[in-house]
Amino acid sequence: MAFLVFRLLKLIRGTRAWRILGGVVAFVVVWAGAEFFGLQTLAWLMKQLVPVAPFAIALLLLPELRAMLEGFGRIGLIPQLLVRPSGAIGDSTIESIVSVSMDLASKHVGALLVIERGASLHEIVASGVPLGAPVTKELLGSIFYGSNPLHDGAAVIRGDLLVAAACRLPLSDNPRIDPRLHLRHRAGIGVTEALDCVSVIVSEERGIVTIASNGEYHRANTAAEMRRLLEERLRNQPKDEEREPRWKRKERRNGQGGEAA
Known part of the structure; x- marks a missing residue:
């Protein structure tokens, strides 16, 4: 019981539920x-x-109750046998994601990618246009230019396949998020709060790339740094910082003035 209470408090910390x-x-x-x-x-x-x-x-608390139930599944209270795992992501797919993200950022073209990590993103995929094509730099790049009708919304990647584009994502209402971040970032962060996935957010205003997972976000300043962040999050090799409790990471970053993305 104490474990469940601890998990519940950890899930609602910093949200409207915490204030209520x-x-x-x-x-x-x-x-x-x-x-x-x-x-x-x-x-x-x-x-x-x-x-x-x-x-x-x-x-x-209707939105928070739904997020809490989804969060229990994400943090491991539901046995892994009941969760259908995603396909493994290959080196070439990660390389394509890194390459296209850096290219789009240099041209100030906005983009939002969501990479399935644990449980299926079926609801997110169903909200968009199904594709089912192998991930390539050229395909990803062609989606996010303004003339493409699929550029609004997120592209979803499962393993080495681009399964859907123009998908709708839940927005984060976490007050701790940098207020300079707009809808694309709040959507990219919000989906990782609710579901087990990693998102890649390219800002068209600042021309920077942000990686989000578990409601936390980090800027990737170089291709090498982005590759490292993705591999750590997609191949179950968390760095020491991610082993800290989430509340401790938040307090440490707040003490340093936060990390704008």
């Missing part, structure tokens, strides 16, 4: 204070609110 939890704690403290000091009117009013409170909280 603080409100619930404040409500209980005020109610207890009213009872203790004999404030009968206030205590009666607080008592009348109790029956409707669960319904109000559930309505406010």
Whole structure:
């Protein structure tokens, strides 16, 4: 039970659910204070609110409840035998992703790639246009230029196949994300908060590449750095920083002023 509570608190930290939890704690403290000091009117009013409170909280937290259930599957509370693994990604596919991302960034062309890592991204794929073509630099590059009707949304990669394009992604509402980041980044980060995947975000404004996974994001300044970040996240070789608890990583980065991407 303690493990489940710890996982739950870890999932909601920094979200709207975390702030609502603080409100619930404040409500209980005020109610207890009213009872203790004999404030009968206030205590009666607080008592009348109790029956409707669960319904109000559930309505406010519908998006977070869904993300929490998806997150339990991602962090390993659901046995891996129940999760269909993705195909392994090859060196040539990683090289194509790195090459096209750096090329698009140098030309200030925006792009968003989502790479399946654990469980299937079926819902994301279903929201876009199915393709099922081998990943190549030329194919990826052709999708994200403005004249292509598929350039809006994300392209999804499973193993060495480009399975869909123009896919819709959930947006992150994490207040800790750099406010300078816009919709493309919030979508790329948001999908990794909800599902087991890695996203590659190319900013058309700044011409930079960002890699996101597990709700965390890092800028890739060079092709070599991007290749390393992808291999660490796609081949289960996390660096020491990623072994830290997420709350500790957040506090360390906040203390350094954050990492703009």
